[in-house]
Amino acid sequence: MVTCLHGLLSRVAALQELLCRDGMDGALILQSADLVYFCGTYQDARLYVPARGRAVLTVRRSMGRIDPSRVPADVVPLSKPAGIPDVLAARGLKMPAVLGMELDVLPVALFRRYEKIFTSRIVDCSPQIRTLRMVKSTAEINLMKESAAMMDGVYARIPDLLQEGMSEYELAAAVEAAARRAGHTGLIRVRGFNQEFFYGCLLAGPSGGVSSYFDSPLGGPGLTPAFPFGVGRHVIAAGDPVMVDYVGVVNGYQVDMTRVFAIGSLSGDLLAAHRTAVAIQDAIAAAARPGVTGDELYGLALDMAVKAGLGGHFMGYGDQVKFVGHGIGLELNEWPVLGRGMKEPLQAGMTLAVEPKFIFPGRGAVGVENTFAVTPDGLERLTSYPDDVVIVGG
Amino acid sequence: MVTCLHGLLSRVAALQELLCRDGMDGALILQSADLVYFCGTYQDARLYVPARGRAVLTVRRSMGRIDPSRVPADVVPLSKPAGIPDVLAARGLKMPAVLGMELDVLPVALFRRYEKIFTSRIVDCSPQIRTLRMVKSTAEINLMKESAAMMDGVYARIPDLLQEGMSEYELAAAVEAAARRAGHTGLIRVRGFNQEFFYGCLLAGPSGGVSSYFDSPLGGPGLTPAFPFGVGRHVIAAGDPVMVDYVGVVNGYQVDMTRVFAIGSLSGDLLAAHRTAVAIQDAIAAAARPGVTGDELYGLALDMAVKAGLGGHFMGYGDQVKFVGHGIGLELNEWPVLGRGMKEPLQAGMTLAVEPKFIFPGRGAVGVENTFAVTPDGLERLTSYPDDVVIVGG
Structure with a gap:
């Protein structure tokens, strides 16, 4: 399966439309199937989709498995999620006031680590993602x-x-x-x-x-x-x-x-x-x-x-x-x-x-x-x- | 694999010792491998282990797959977790002030449903379970x-x-x-x-x-x-x-x-x-x-x-x-x-x-x-x- 970049960009744009509609300033996507849907592959990575602007994929491993020219996002190697705010800031992306995450699958302990990294109010964006994927x-x-x-x-x-x-x-x-x-x-x-x-x-x-x-x-x-x-x-x-x-x-x-x-x-x-x-x-x-x-x-x-x-x-x-x-x-x-x-x-x-x-x-x-x-x-x-x-x- | 009741009771007792040591009044166990460890099988069920007293297993499905004589707990059919407090009360078990759950694997959305059912402060009991299972x-x-x-x-x-x-x-x-x-x-x-x-x-x-x-x-x-x-x-x-x-x-x-x-x-x-x-x-x-x-x-x-x-x-x-x-x-x-x-x-x-x-x-x-x-x-x-x-x- 190789999904063309154009198709992936459309998916990200469709999500952005739902984020805007539903009052989210961005979404941070971690789950394997959702990453495959938006990025065409699954790696140990986190996809940040701002409600407006270009998405960013921070990759823990394996960078060698990702072709940045096929991903609908800037690709940045990053071992620890604590570095994400700096990556966003370097791209002129503001810290989201309301952040969507996949709360239907994200374990509490992992969520709490992200709560410390993002000062945002975190809400569930899995209904929006599942609606798109449907x-x-x-x-x-x-x-x-x-x-x-x-x-x-x-x-x-x-x-x-x-x-x-x-x-x-x-x-x-x-x-x-x-x-x-x-x-x-x-x-x-x-x-x-x-x-x-x-x-x-x-x-x-x-x-x-x-x-x-x-x-x-x-x-x-x-x-x-x-x-x-x-x-x-x-x-x-x-x-x-x-x-x-x-x-x-x-x-x-x-x-x-x-x-x-x-x-x-x-x-x-x-x-x-x-x-x-x-x-x-x-x-x-x-x-x-x-x-x-x-x-x-x-x-x-x-x-x-x-x-x-x-x-x-x-x-x-x-x-x-x-x-x-x-x-x-x-x-x-x-x-x-x-x-x-x-x-x-x-x-x-x-x-x-x-x-x-x-x-x-x-x-x-x-x-x-x-x-x-x-x-x-x-x-x-x-x-x-x-x-x-x-x-x-x- | 059939684990003898005596072995399963020892595991529950060992968990109770850790709950007492670490200030938890009970643990609610939902994850498949942990349920296998304590109950000898996995069904769609929740095991409540009070820090002291007999455990209770509420079973959504399939009751027919559980032999109550082999489970180290009272077995109660229960389709919705909202009924758990009544099940506990009927057994003279108090609502725990501090409740352990497997926060390393439990998704946020599910956790929030349990937060509404239990008025308890919910903490992570997965380290205790993993320590036992180790x-x-x-x-x-x-x-x-x-x-x-x-x-x-x-x-x-x-x-x-x-x-x-x-x-x-x-x-x-x-x-x-x-x-x-x-x-x-x-x-x-x-x-x-x-x-x-x-x-x-x-x-x-x-x-x-x-x-x-x-x-x-x-x-x-x-x-x-x-x-x-x-x-x-x-x-x-x-x-x-x-x-x-x-x-x-x-x-x-x-x-x-x-x-x-x-x-x-x-x-x-x-x-x-x-x-x-x-x-x-x-x-x-x-x-x-x-x-x-x-x-x-x-x-x-x-x-x-x-x-x-x-x-x-x-x-x-x-x-x-x-x-x-x-x-x-x-x-x-x-x-x-x-x-x-x-x-x-x-x-x-x-x-x-x-x-x-x-x-x-x-x-x-x-x-x-x-x-x-x-x-x-x-x-x-x-x-x-x-x-x-x-x-x-x-």
């Missing part, structure tokens, strides 16, 4: 298409990798290796505290019915109580629904995708539930367009689930979540959320993971997930592997 | 031995996996798959803001000379500027040093390990530098015992590097780090640090990753890393695969 440029959507193509290729390999008698974690090893060989960069970014995540959930049979700490229809037993999430040790048998819900990324921009595989056959009621999930996805894809809200799309999905007699299994069983999709991009949990009470109207350029799923405790999970971009006319689908349950050999 | 029990060290055995097995496979003409990331795919099949649980926990990490660094030839945002002798180009860390695209040639610095974990407890492989041969000066690294490790292992400081061990290591004429290559080139080892356990960056100025004396039960390395820009990295436990008599080595450069086929 609407993608064509270039960003093209990057997501690259990640989607990689993942389509990986899912196409799964029928060959899946074998009766292998454990979930053995299949995960094979799928992850296929993804890595196809350029998967590994790390999945999820914004916020304790948002621990590794590839996603590959869950066979009863594992698909296990919920976890993570706010998701799926959880999974995990391999240890110390990280009780995702793939477990279930030995895959014929007839188990094998749900593969993995996040793919080759260039910083993630896509989220779910398919169900089964060896030999899958029982009729699970197949029917899967078809309902696909129908819900397709109904959302038909209804979604600029102006429609996440609340409306969630309502539409829930209605269909209830009418199919599957309301109690929709998006969890017991630990149900109240959404059917989420924004995605540099992070897995971007805005908007297609969920109850979400009144933010869709805009062209938003990207959505739509994931209707049904959970059957003791038996497993079925459903589908694809990543879409909102266009002026409706949704454009980015992940393209077929949605039906894939029945393998057996 | 000294492991025999049971914890045994868990680290399990992770070490898994990793020894994975490293033993690398000579068969490494082939001339494969890319770094293809080798990484194969090594990671071997680790996953052997039970590697994937997620590596690194404490703190922006500590993004995926398995570690597998770096061949020039990639070994590329530093990154991460405070480590190694960095690596990564596969994208959006995550510029670790494995890159270098095609492995005969004579390249192939450094595999991966973290292993099967039960929450991590070990850190580095070895160098090469196809055919490795040039004499790199072999000599590697031997110096092994000699430094062995000198540290011989000198380390309770009472010795991290500063002394770093000084010993740096002296040996300088005497070998390799001071400028030691633990980085340009972006040098000022340490030669670090504590490890549930997180990769535990206490103590074997580094400049670190006056904390070693204690029996500490666990250390000792990692003397030399970086040669454009050519690669050599060196070794093993994980050790401090015993009353010195260091016990947990990872055991041989330290020498492994020359493969060619």
